[in-house]
Amino acid sequence: MDTSLFESVDQYIGNLLGDEDAVLKGTLKSMKDAGIPGINVSANQGKFLQLLAKLCNAKKILEIGTLGGYSTIWLARALPADGQLITLELEQAYADVARQNIIKAGLDPVVDIKVGRAMDSLAALDAEDSGPFDMIFIDADKPPYTEYFEWALKLSRPGTLIVADNVIREGKVLDDNCDDERVSGVQRFNKALADNKQVTATIIQTVGTKEHDGMAIVVVK
């Protein structure tokens, strides 16, 4: 497939309406310099997440998968001054880079990075009664997406918005015999989403500067 048109249109949208400032550009550069993989959301996807956070008037956001803090900064910028964003990251080295970027963005008063396995951090958040969150962004490792979704539901209230990244994987989710565990992980998640009576949801396909993929948009009933 020739994806250059999608890329050009993504650039066009970003030039028109994007808010990727020096701090966000610097975040991407810091990731490159540190050898962190460029698997962050695109600029327009970051703006989209920010708009969703504003739409649901989010005061408390939970993010699963911090990387270098790129999506974190987009999301945290939607928060009021007394808002809170908790972001979960396995890799201490990534969290250190993210922390520097969050400080440069002036967002350290509202962002809390929890380092460790997301499954453990989620259990701890639940035990500490940290919920309910207004918005939850699932974007860590793909095999346990279904379990992250179950924790997200526990940390939700009616009306909570849950967004899960990377649930289409260039259409590989159509292949029932795919042996990539990242694909089977999101296939299992998509099925669990469809079967769950507690939520209403759809999936938006995404194209642009990143490969064809999709985000599940979920509202807790």
Ligand code: SAH
């Ligand atoms: N949300 C980021 C991208 C996250 S990439 C952005 O768009 O900017 C996925 C992240 O999940 C990586 O940083 C990876 O280290 C982290 N991760 C992988 N397995 C994890 C686990 N078990 N617990 C917590 N984080 C994990």
Ligand code: DHB
């Ligand atoms: C991968 C993870 C992501 O969150 C993403 O947006 C793209 C790729 C990955 O692990 O391959």
Ligand code: MG
């Ligand atoms: Mg992702």
